[in-house]
Amino acid sequence: MNEMLLELGQNAKEAENMLRTITTNKKNQVLAAVAEHLVECTDELIKANAVDVENGKKNNMPEGLVDRLLLTPERIQGMAEGLQQLVALEDPIGEVTGMKKRPNGLLIGQKRVPLGVIGIIYEARPNVTADAFGLCFKTGNVVILKGGSDAIHSNEAIVKCIRETLKANDIIENAIQLIQDTSRETAAEFMKMNEYVDVLIPRGGKGLIKAVVNQSTIPVIETGTGNCHIYVDESADLNMAVDIIMNAKTQRVGVCNACESLLVNANIKDVLLPVLANRLKEKHVQMRADKEAMTLMPGAVAATEEDWGTEYLDYILSIKVVYSVDEAIAHINRYNTGHSEAIITNDYTNAQKFLDEVDAAAVYVNASTRFTDGFEFGYGAEIGISTQKLHARGPMGLLALTTTKYIIYGNGQIRQ
Amino acid sequence: MNEMLLELGQNAKEAENMLRTITTNKKNQVLAAVAEHLVECTDELIKANAVDVENGKKNNMPEGLVDRLLLTPERIQGMAEGLQQLVALEDPIGEVTGMKKRPNGLLIGQKRVPLGVIGIIYEARPNVTADAFGLCFKTGNVVILKGGSDAIHSNEAIVKCIRETLKANDIIENAIQLIQDTSRETAAEFMKMNEYVDVLIPRGGKGLIKAVVNQSTIPVIETGTGNCHIYVDESADLNMAVDIIMNAKTQRVGVCNACESLLVNANIKDVLLPVLANRLKEKHVQMRADKEAMTLMPGAVAATEEDWGTEYLDYILSIKVVYSVDEAIAHINRYNTGHSEAIITNDYTNAQKFLDEVDAAAVYVNASTRFTDGFEFGYGAEIGISTQKLHARGPMGLLALTTTKYIIYGNGQIRQ
Numbered sequence: 001m002n003e004m005l006l007e008l009g010q011n012a013k014e015a016e017n018m019l020r021t022i023t024t025n026k027k028n029q030v031l032a033a034v035a036e037h038l039v040e041c042t043d044e045l046i047k048a049n050a051v052d053v054e055n056g057k058k059n060n061m062p063e064g065l066v067d068r069l070l071l072t073p074e075r076i077q078g079m080a081e082g083l084q085q086l087v088a089l090e091d092p093i094g095e096v097t098g099m100k101k102r103p104n105g106l107l108i109g110q111k112r113v114p115l116g117v118i119g120i121i122y123e124a125r126p127n128v129t130a131d132a133f134g135l136c137f138k139t140g141n142v143v144i145l146k147g148g149s150d151a152i153h154s155n156e157a158i159v160k161c162i163r164e165t166l167k168a169n170d171i172i173e174n175a176i177q178l179i180q181d182t183s184r185e186t187a188a189e190f191m192k193m194n195e196y197v198d199v200l201i202p203r204g205g206k207g208l209i210k211a212v213v214n215q216s217t218i219p220v221i222e223t224g225t226g227n228c229h230i231y232v233d234e235s236a237d238l239n240m241a242v243d244i245i246m247n248a249k250t251q252r253v254g255v256c257n258a259c260e261s262l263l264v265n266a267n268i269k270d271v272l273l274p275v276l277a278n279r280l281k282e283k284h285v286q287m288r289a290d291k292e293a294m295t296l297m298p299g300a301v302a303a304t305e306e307d308w309g310t311e312y313l314d315y316i317l318s319i320k321v322v323y324s325v326d327e328a329i330a331h332i333n334r335y336n337t338g339h340s341e342a343i344i345t346n347d348y349t350n351a352q353k354f355l356d357e358v359d360a361a362a363v364y365v366n367a368s369t370r371f372t373d374g375f376e377f378g379y380g381a382e383i384g385i386s387t388q389k390l391h392a393r394g395p396m397g398l399l400a401l402t403t404t405k406y407i408i409y410g411n412g413q414i415r416q
Numbered sequence: 417m418n419e420m421l422l423e424l425g426q427n428a429k430e431a432e433n434m435l436r437t438i439t440t441n442k443k444n445q446v447l448a449a450v451a452e453h454l455v456e457c458t459d460e461l462i463k464a465n466a467v468d469v470e471n472g473k474k475n476n477m478p479e480g481l482v483d484r485l486l487l488t489p490e491r492i493q494g495m496a497e498g499l500q501q502l503v504a505l506e507d508p509i510g511e512v513t514g515m516k517k518r519p520n521g522l523l524i525g526q527k528r529v530p531l532g533v534i535g536i537i538y539e540a541r542p543n544v545t546a547d548a549f550g551l552c553f554k555t556g557n558v559v560i561l562k563g564g565s566d567a568i569h570s571n572e573a574i575v576k577c578i579r580e581t582l583k584a585n586d587i588i589e590n591a592i593q594l595i596q597d598t599s600r601e602t603a604a605e606f607m608k609m610n611e612y613v614d615v616l617i618p619r620g621g622k623g624l625i626k627a628v629v630n631q632s633t634i635p636v637i638e639t640g641t642g643n644c645h646i647y648v649d650e651s652a653d654l655n656m657a658v659d660i661i662m663n664a665k666t667q668r669v670g671v672c673n674a675c676e677s678l679l680v681n682a683n684i685k686d687v688l689l690p691v692l693a694n695r696l697k698e699k700h701v702q703m704r705a706d707k708e709a710m711t712l713m714p715g716a717v718a719a720t721e722e723d724w725g726t727e728y729l730d731y732i733l734s735i736k737v738v739y740s741v742d743e744a745i746a747h748i749n750r751y752n753t754g755h756s757e758a759i760i761t762n763d764y765t766n767a768q769k770f771l772d773e774v775d776a777a778a779v780y781v782n783a784s785t786r787f788t789d790g791f792e793f794g795y796g797a798e799i800g801i802s803t804q805k806l807h808a809r810g811p812m813g814l815l816a817l818t819t820t821k822y823i824i825y826g827n828g829q830i831r832q
Contacts, residue, residue, distance in 0.1 A: 247830035367826025389819040403805040410783025414663035
């Protein structure tokens, strides 16, 4: 193995032993101090960031990405506030749940503990650096960061500022480490360090996540894409349906919990679709409809097979007429990405059926899919939204960065 | 992709939709019927198994493996009993935990649901075929089995018998499928079928598990090796210590929760080690000791660095003298495999420290490591013992084969 990575791994293991026993009070004190020091470092951070931004512009980085890369005093303040919010959250570490006495007298319980060493692989968004550190530190985890090469100067400056605070507070600095070699080869090696890293979390676009899933031998927490559907049942309150559809499609289009595809029961299509078409047009949403829907939605274009499986992240909506809740469920289970799905209905049986049979992280009755979010669910923080089924599914709060261990109190028990 | 695998995957997805909504009563009825039919099929199973056994002998399969491969009427009865035991267990599917009202009126709960499609990769142990089916079916999961080539005739016969029962009970037969092509290439392709398989569980030796971890892009539940330690603190009841050590080392040596390494506090080494040496010699346990322990244990040989990290699965024990509970914990955290670790002590502070700081799936005070087991922990079934930290850690019962989905009841909520 690459010697630099080996050293990083060994450093992390050493730090892991220290972070395992740190108290919540100490963690909160450090998080508040890091928040304060980040603001103090504003000039340094902006100076380092300017190098990245200049390089980005030279390399013709698209404007949207340059904007994501850019640090301003307000954004640094935002990073600091994010850390301060973590202070207020309950620390999940150390809780013992469900201790039970076995017939042989053994007392067996499960205790919540840190995962250990977490690797975060992300793109050119320097705010993730502070955010990932805060989430990991609050849960007693060591973090190794691998950011995008385009943000390397910004990330180095942020990590330096965090490590300064750790040192000043007698915390092992290697609680956070940044991989400074941003080459693909090093990233590929990093993803196979099972001996040193317990979990990898990719944060970024589809391509990044897919690359990590395909290359990593370390367990991955996959956050994913959302091809989210709304099905309007024949018993739906149609005003409510229109409001929810408009919210889920247009409140923010570039996010994974936005609605991408609409299924409408044939019995209400004549009433619903023309009204909806007007509302969608007001918001400049392109409609891609099947044959039946197209005749009722002036301005709609024909949907192709590919549309049913596409996450647009844009002002586009695919629309299909279905003849039953069963057809809607079958369509969703075939084309969805396991993120968020909603039924608009006033029928008890259909509501329960939809909740039971749709296979997704979050299934809604009579609400917008846009609520699938760690803050909206009341977790006070969000690691991401898991679309895989192992470990955590749906919005992940601090709990997703923990595991359990069994603790067993005996008095001499041996196995027969 | 291999067309055979593609078809298998599509079949599994279709079956998944049916198994998602099957009632507990129906599942139990089918499990009991499969148990009964397996016994009825005894002659057929033994006939198919004889072909495998004969091939094994021809290919100079080691005797121990031939024995594992062999089916007898008693063993078939045992498989049936295993399925019957599952009938009695509580079905975790469908439980809704912790439903909470959000300030906006949304009612958000988590519902326990099947993982979906589970792939099991195993070696030439035909009993795993029925066992894996039972565990998956009880939890509403579809299973795709990839057994060892040495057991292919036995596995085909068992799967045929199970599918006959499914058909007779109006359950989709593809709830269980066997990959009949046992080549490595097909296995490698199978491990990349993320679109069709939700989780892979390897069941077998170290080599098999490592191969699956290294090759799979599908999330893996890793069950693993156990380099388990016992640390005898200076305050220990030494009779209790000897009894626990002997039990953990010799009650069954070839299992992952057996003790492989002993750490003894220097203050009690003179009293404990000579007595222990005699007891170990009675049981023909080879002692591999560090310098200090060796002088107190006649017959012991010198341990090498390699010994500290070795899971013997044999009548061998490594022994080391340490000077504090901290040294013991540091040694364990360096060399263990995250399975089961025990402290024998009467000191409150050291007991709590050991429970807090040792990083393992199960940490014991004053009990044998041999208890780390799904049945001993009261789960009534065992999928394996997870030594990874994601999803499940320690003995895995039925719960480890489930995930959750968020169900959300609204009345028109849209996001602001």
